Amino acid sequence: MSESSSEIVFNGIDDIVDRFVEVWDAGGYEEGAASPVGWETWKWDYQRHLEAEFLADTEVTELSPSDVPVLLEVLDEQVSIDTKIPAYMLGGGQNGGVAWHEFKEVSETDAEATADTLSFFFDPTEDLVERLDRFREFYADVEAGSAPGSLLGLGGCLLMFVHPDQYVHYKWTQMRDFFGEFADYKVNQGFDARQYQELNEACAQLLTRLEGRVEDPSMLHVQTMIWSWSDLLAPDAVEPDALPDVEDDIDFYWVNQTHDEELDGEYLRSTDTKWQRDLTVLDPGDVVFHYANQEIRACSVVEAEAYQDEFDGEQHFFVDLSTERLSDPVPQTKFGTGCLIRRSGRRKLGTH
Numbered sequence: 001m002s003e004s005s006s007e008i009v010f011n012g013i014d015d016i017v018d019r020f021v022e023v024w025d026a027g028g029y030e031e032g033a034a035s036p037v038g039w040e041t042w043k044w045d046y047q048r049h050l051e052a053e054f055l056a057d058t059e060v061t062e063l064s065p066s067d068v069p070v071l072l073e074v075l076d077e078q079v080s081i082d083t084k085i086p087a088y089m090l091g092g093g094q095n096g097g098v099a100w101h102e103f104k105e106v107s108e109t110d111a112e113a114t115a116d117t118l119s120f121f122f123d124p125t126e127d128l129v130e131r132l133d134r135f136r137e138f139y140a141d142v143e144a145g146s147a148p149g150s151l152l153g154l155g156g157c158l159l160m161f162v163h164p165d166q167y168v169h170y171k172w173t174q175m176r177d178f179f180g181e182f183a184d185y186k187v188n189q190g191f192d193a194r195q196y197q198e199l200n201e202a203c204a205q206l207l208t209r210l211e212g213r214v215e216d217p218s219m220l221h222v223q224t225m226i227w228s229w230s231d232l233l234a235p236d237a238v239e240p241d242a243l244p245d246v247e248d249d250i251d252f253y254w255v256n257q258t259h260d261e262e263l264d265g266e267y268l269r270s271t272d273t274k275w276q277r278d279l280t281v282l283d284p285g286d287v288v289f290h291y292a293n294q295e296i297r298a299c300s301v302v303e304a305e306a307y308q309d310e311f312d313g314e315q316h317f318f319v320d321l322s323t324e325r326l327s328d329p330v331p332q333t334k335f336g337t338g339c340l341i342r343r344s345g346r347r348k349l350g351t352h
Helices: 014-025 042-053 067-076 085-089 093-109 111-121 128-138 140-144 150-162 172-182 193-210 219-233 260-265
Strands: 252-256 267-270 287-292 295-302 307-311 314-331 347-351
Touching (some): 042 067, 042 085, 067 085, 085 093, 085 150, 093 140, 093 260, 111 128, 128 140, 128 150, 140 150, 140 307, 172 219
Parallel strands (some): 252 287, 252 347
Antiparallel strands (some): 267 314, 287 295, 295 314, 307 314
C-alpha cells in the first residue's frame, strides 16, 4: 500500500469548523435559506439517488458489463438542480460538459473493460494511488481533451458520491485556496494521485472534527465546508467583484478570451511561445484582464511561472491564475485601453 510522503497540518481551522457547524445546524445550506453560503444540500439528494437507484442493489467492486450503462444513466440524471451533476462539480461550462461527455463515451465503447476498471477504482481495499493511476490510464482521452486536473476532479467526484464516508471531491481552485489558507500547503494543478491521497487524508482529519457535531457527517460535509469557507468566515463582507491585491512593480496583460473553460479552471493555455501568446513572459503577481464580446469579463493575478503539460495529445504551455469574474462586465464603451491599463508595463496577449 502506498503511503503519503507528508502529513498536512492545519492551523487556525477551529473557527471555520465551528462556523460551519453553526450555519449547518441553522439550515443555512438548505434551498431558499437566507444565509451567506447558498444552497448545497442538493449533493445529499444526488447521493441518495445514486444509492437508491444503483448502489443498494449492485456490488460496485464487482461490476459487470451490463451494469455500466445503468450506472452511467443514474449518474447522468439531473437531481434537484437543473444540470448534470458530474459536469457541474467540474465547474460547469464547456470544460465540465466536455469532460463528462468524453467520460461517458469512453465508458460506453468497451463496457467489459470499463466494468473491470471501475470495479478496481471503487474498491477501497485496494491502494488508492494505484486505483487513481489506472483510472487515469483508462480515461486518458478525457484528460487530453479537458483542462488540467479535470479528470482527477471527475475521479474524486465519483469516489465521493459512491463512498461519501471516505473520499472527497477534488477541484484545484477550491483545494488551492483552502489549503493555502489553513495549512500553508501548495496544491499543484494537474493529475497527481499522491497529492490527492494527502489531501484526502487531511480531509479525513476534518471529518473527524465533525463527528458528534452534525448528523451523519461525511465527506459531503467536508467538501461543502471547503467550498464555502470564505463566506463562512466573513458573511457580512463578501465582495464577489473585489479584484485581487497586486504589488506596485507588476505588469498588466490583456487577453482576448475565447475559451470559457480557462476562466472556469483559472488558467491560461497556449500552443507555443509566439509573441502573441507567449505565456512564458508572465511572472507571478502580474495582472491579466480577460476581454470577450467587447467586455472585460474577469481579472486575474498570475500564481506561478509557465509550465508545460499535455493537452489534446500535444504539449501546451500553461499558467495558473487566481481569477475574479465580474458579475457586471465592463463594456468597451466605458474605457479606453490607455486609461484602463495605466502602467508602462502594459502588454497584450492574443486569443486564448
